[in-house]
Amino acid sequence: MTVCVEQSVPVEPQVVEEKNHSNTNELVLDGGFVEPSNEATGGFDAPEVNAFGHTFRDYDAESERKKQVEEFYRLNHINQTYEFVQKMREEYKKLDKLEMSIWECCELLNEVVDESDPDLDEPQIEHLLQSAEAIRKDYPNEDWLHLTALIHDLGKVLLLPRFGELPQWAVVGDTHPLGCAFDESIVHHKYFKENPDINNPIYQTKNGIYEEGCGLENVTISWGHDDYMYLVAKENGTTLPPAALFIIRYHSFYPMHSSGAYKHLMNDEDVENLKWVNIFNKYDLYSKSKSRVDIEKVKPYYLSLIKKKSSDGKGWYEKRSWPIERLFIPSLILQSRLLCSTVRTMKVIFSKF
Numbered sequence: 271m272t273v274c275v276e277q278s279v280p281v282e283p284q285v286v287e288e289k290n291h292s293n294t295n296e297l298v299l300d301g302g303f304v305e306p307s308n309e310a311t312g313g314f315d316a317p318e319v320n321a322f323g324h325t326f327r328d329y330d331a332e333s334e335r336k337k338q339v340e341e342f343y344r345l346n347h348i349n350q351t352y353e354f355v356q357k358m359r360e361e362y363k364k365l366d367k368l369e370m371s372i373w374e375c376c377e378l379l380n381e382v383v384d385e386s387d388p389d390l391d392e393p394q395i396e397h398l399l400q401s402a403e404a405i406r407k408d409y410p411n412e413d414w415l416h417l418t419a420l421i422h423d424l425g426k427v428l429l430l431p432r433f434g435e436l437p438q439w440a441v442v443g444d445t446h447p448l449g450c451a452f453d454e455s456i457v458h459h460k461y462f463k464e465n466p467d468i469n470n471p472i473y474q475t476k477n478g479i480y481e482e483g484c485g486l487e488n489v490t491i492s493w494g495h496d497d498y499m500y501l502v503a504k505e506n507g508t509t510l511p512p513a514a515l516f517i518i519r520y521h522s523f524y525p526m527h528s529s530g531a532y533k534h535l536m537n538d539e540d541v542e543n544l545k546w547v548n549i550f551n552k553y554d555l556y557s558k559s560k561s562r563v564d565i566e567k568v569k570p571y572y573l574s575l576i577k578k579k580s581s582d583g584k585g586w587y588e589k590r591s592w593p594i595e596r597l598f599i600p601s602l603i604l605q606s607r608l609l610c611s612t613v614r615t616m617k618v619i620f621s622k623f
Contacts, residue, residue: 340458342386346439347461350492352448352473358440358493363501367433372576373569375424382426386443398423399563402572404553417575418514419553422521425495425502445492445522447532450478455529476534485537486520496522516543517550527551 370378379395402419409415427433428441444457451474452462467473480489491497500519503510525531527547536544 338385342438342443343458344461345437346386346443346492347452347456347458348464349439350446350448351465351467352490354440355448355490355493359497359501362428362498363505365502365505372421372424373573375427376420378427378430379424382429385438395565396562399565399568401553403563403568405550408553413575413578414511414514415550416572418510418517419550420572420575421499421503422518422550422554423495423499425497425499428495428498440493441495443494443522444524445494445496445520446525447478447480447535448490448492449473450480450489450532450535451476453525453529453531455525455531457524480535482534483537484535486535486540489532489535491520491523494522496520512539513543513546516540517547520547521550521554 376395376398379398398420401422402416405412405419406416426441428436429438446452446456448467452459452465456462462468472478496519500515503515503518508515520526526533526536527544528551533541
């Protein structure tokens with residue numbers, strides 16, 4: 271089997287300067303990042319309420335989804351252990367599940383609804399395009415950020431049978447470190463009392479098994495779509511800039527980027543990349559709505575991003591091969607049962623920036 275990887279010259283993210291934003295109406299964030307003043311430019315404005323009429327990420331609001339979301343986090347907090355995450359990373363970094371194009375993968379998300387999300391119950395492809403289109407309005411020249419938004423949740427295909435059909439608690443929801451104390455800011459923290467890791471005294475200390483300032487790259491984060499998509503990009507030698515990979519890997523790490531927890535484990539590179547996560551988070555969270563994106567209208571633009579050539583106009587391809595003969599479902603998920611089934615060959619094209 272062959273995986274075709276389209277590569278181009280990597281572009282480091284720069285301070286954003288948008289032609290459609292006047293200097294008098296731009297807000298400069300720490301580190302020189304420019305956040306557009308949407309009132310003056312007609313860009314994306316974050317709504318005050320979600321699709322259900324509640325404030326965003328309100329886990330106490332009475333709604334039809336409240337019990338479902340809480341049950342999700344109960345299972346997540348009980349089952350996400352340090353050992354579990356290590357086994358998942360080892361298994362899924364093999365990239366031996368399936369092959370397909372990026373857009374084909376996007377379309378698969380029509381079959382996925384995130385049970386952990388209190389703000390939206392639409393198919394996930396809607397969320398990808400809502401996020402990407404909102405960013406595109408405010409940062410029209412940062413096409414690497416548009417593509418990052420398009421692919422940031424593709425790891426949710428882990429919920430589908432052909433990728434192992436992992437349970438929701440092992441794919442979606444907020445993420446957090448394992449191997450150190452569970453911070454109080456984590457949603458539905460009370461359910462950690464049933465997590466087996468609670469019995470390891472080292473895991474209950476602030477630093478746990480880590481050293482202060484060790485860098486998030488060296489910290490084990492709960493398993494899910496974020497880490498899986500990061501592994502897919504990394505193992506395929508992506509040339510997306512480091513900020514893009516950081517966004518993909520940590521966009522669900524709300525205890526860090528929303529509550530300021532675990533920053534003692536971050537290094538200088540993490541601190542710099544966190545600024546991009548904070549920018550991205552606005553569009554990831556507040557673009558969720560019942561307003562549908564015209565997929566066929568925007569599809570050509572995103573296909574052009576996927577196929578984009580290098581800055582010198584000379585696109586080139588690198589070919590690699592992996593033995594993709596079976597769909598392997600980890601025994602850990604199916605109570606020690608090992609199931610294998612043959613899958614048809616599909617082509618994967620990972621485009622590079």
